[in-house]
Amino acid sequence: MTAVMGFDDRNTVNQCLLYRYLPSYEPYLFKGRLTDAEATVRYGQRMNDLRTELREWFWDGTFRDTVGATVTDTDGRPHPAYALYTSARGRAPGLVVVNFDPAETARLRAEVTGKPQRYRYRLVDDEQWHDAAPHLTLPPRSAAVMVPA
Numbered sequence: 001m002t003a004v005m006g007f008d009d010r011n012t013v014n015q016c017l018l019y020r021y022l023p024s025y026e027p028y029l030f031k032g033r034l035t036d037a038e039a040t041v042r043y044g045q046r047m048n049d050l051r052t053e054l055r056e057w058f059w060d061g062t063f064r065d066t067v068g069a070t071v072t073d074t075d076g077r078p079h080p081a082y083a084l085y086t087s088a089r090g091r092a093p094g095l096v097v098v099n100f101d102p103a104e105t106a107r108l109r110a111e112v113t114g115k116p117q118r119y120r121y122r123l124v125d126d127e128q129w130h131d132a133a134p135h136l137t138l139p140p141r142s143a144a145v146m147v148p149a
Helices: 010-019 034-053
Strands: 002-004 023-025 069-073 082-085 094-099 106-112 119-123 136-138 142-148
Touching: 002 010, 002 034, 010 023, 010 034, 010 082, 010 094, 010 142, 023 034, 034 142, 069 082, 069 094, 094 106, 094 136, 136 142
Parallel strands: 002 023
Antiparallel strands: 069 106, 082 094, 094 142, 106 136, 119 142
């Protein structure tokens, strides 16, 4: 569990998705109400809905940190904010990829080791699925899940 204290605290919610933490909403440093941080709570609900929809990976699967995948920017530099989850049903793994940058959009290439399968991705706050090839596009302060197509 992690405390989510900001009024538009997308990055802490993204961290919850990345590491399978439970969010504990605590506006005003544990003295506020959920209505004090509506944007954060709304984004957190979307994150939890997505994680539940894809529970095969992101609830019931096994967290593998970065083992079994690589994520780089389009220039080949490593991108550190990602995690691989194995499927509870034995299917190809899924990934969570996060862009913690407050201003820059990230264009990233993700590769699951030994899995030449086609992948798709979507953002926490956008229900539209996209092809993960040739790259993922993550706006600032956003997270995506990537699963087999």
